[in-house]
Amino acid sequence: MLDYLLEKNKKNNNFYTSGGIAVYVKDPLANGLDMEKIMQFIERKIPKKFLSEVEMVVVAHLKDFDERNINAMYENGCLYITPDQDDEADLIDDVIHEISHSLEHPYYNEIYADGELEAEFLNKRRELRNILWDHGYKTQINFFLNMEYDVEFDNFLLNIVGYDKLAMLMQGMFISPYAATSLREYFASGFTEFFMHPDHKLLKSVSPVLYEKLKNLYTTD
Numbered sequence: 001m002l003d004y005l006l007e008k009n010k011k012n013n014n015f016y017t018s019g020g021i022a023v024y025v026k027d028p029l030a031n032g033l034d035m036e037k038i039m040q041f042i043e044r045k046i047p048k049k050f051l052s053e054v055e056m057v058v059v060a061h062l063k064d065f066d067e068r069n070i071n072a073m074y075e076n077g078c079l080y081i082t083p084d085q086d087d088e089a090d091l092i093d094d095v096i097h098e099i100s101h102s103l104e105h106p107y108y109n110e111i112y113a114d115g116e117l118e119a120e121f122l123n124k125r126r127e128l129r130n131i132l133w134d135h136g137y138k139t140q141i142n143f144f145l146n147m148e149y150d151v152e153f154d155n156f157l158l159n160i161v162g163y164d165k166l167a168m169l170m171q172g173m174f175i176s177p178y179a180a181t182s183l184r185e186y187f188a189s190g191f192t193e194f195f196m197h198p199d200h201k202l203l204k205s206v207s208p209v210l211y212e213k214l215k216n217l218y219t220t221d
């Protein structure tokens with residue numbers, strides 16, 4: 001019985017996926033989540049061409065996560081994920097989100113070069129500013145027209161307005177409060193939504209340009 005329990009609790013923390021991604025679970029995942037199972041699911045759900053940039057996945061507590069108030073990041077072929085995950089969906093969401101960042105460079109032309117995604121994003125930012133203005137958040141327009149990540153803007157949305165309130169005010173404009181953070185996060189949130197909700201209903205109606213781009217990326221070789 002003891003042997004059986006030991007065997008059962010012994011999760012593989014260092015393995016290769018069937019698609020050849022090296023996975024290292026340095027710090028154990030919360031809530032008994034099984035990284036092998038999650039990676040299997042991801043490799044079935046995400047087309048192989050979208051996984052070509054990812055060489056390694058590391059599950060670990062990183063200082064960067066606390067300092068920058070994030071729970072995952074992508075850098076040079078490696079995807080870093082926090083072990084603090086609520087459930088399988090939470091973890092899958094984080095992995096797919098970071099996979100999307102790995103694709104921004106190789107698919108730069110398809111995603112960004114024609115400026116259409118930027119235009120969709122900026123229209124939404126202007127609209128959001130007007131709504132927030134009406135609710136007493138009076139800010140300079142330039143604050144909303146910077147598409148790059150800006151820690152001050154991030155803090156404004158997250159802590160000054162707050163995501164709960166924001167989620168209500170931006171309904172039908174952004175698929176989530178985080179999608180308003182920067183153009184890159186707008187893309188990443190849409191990419192994640194595309195695979196998490198395959199009916200694409202919300203994405204299609206809220207972000208038609210982004211949806212078309214993702215559909216084209218998905219269907220062309």
Ligand SMILES: [Zn+2]
Nearest residue numbers: 097101185188
């Ligand atoms: Zn991101």
